[in-house]
Amino acid sequence: DQQVKQNSPSLSVQEGRISILNCDYTNSMFDYFLWYKKYPAEGPTFLISISSIKDKNEDGRFTVFLNKSAKHLSLHIVPSQPGDSAVYFCAADSGAGSYQLTFGKGTKLSVIP
């Protein structure tokens, strides 16, 4: 049973517009969430995270929103740039003692010039 779900395998956005990547989770024990970006033939790189005590975290062009009641988070990229084209993974952590991240299957973002 998949605990972290990214239901959109792919997304295409025009350069300069907003990209919104979505992630849903089922495990109510998750209390820390992360987004990773992955280019082909490279390892994933950490992008941004959010704790369950917050509903928003912003870092430059990247903002993550968390809706705990809906068990939903989203990553907004504004403005989108061609270099943002990559696979984006959502991950969740159930806190102290877990040691593990649970990843979604990823969403491939294509930013069209």
Add this chain to the structure above:
Amino acid sequence: DAGITQSPRHKVTETGTPVTLRCHQTENHRYMYWYRQDPGHGLRLIHYSYGVKDTDKGEVSDGYSVSRSKTEDFLLTLESATSSQTSVYFCAISEFGGQGEQYFGPGTRLTVT
């Protein structure tokens, strides 16, 4: 970038042969992880380590073993490789375990023929 290297970067082997993948870090992080990435599955945890000689199983540990005799090295062994273990393998490190970001190596592409 975190100092993580993986070796080899590419390997082709035959079914039934043993294979060992190496992860080496220069960050002195306590936690180390092995993941595999397959199309349609995202990143799945194989094994992880929370200290020297301290390891535990992840989601997809069958057919894999690990060892960690030094802080900087984490080895993943396929005792008898099968075609289902053809995948891209990523090592990751983390300073704090739970609630902390993981930093990934460049990956090893393993093909079992």
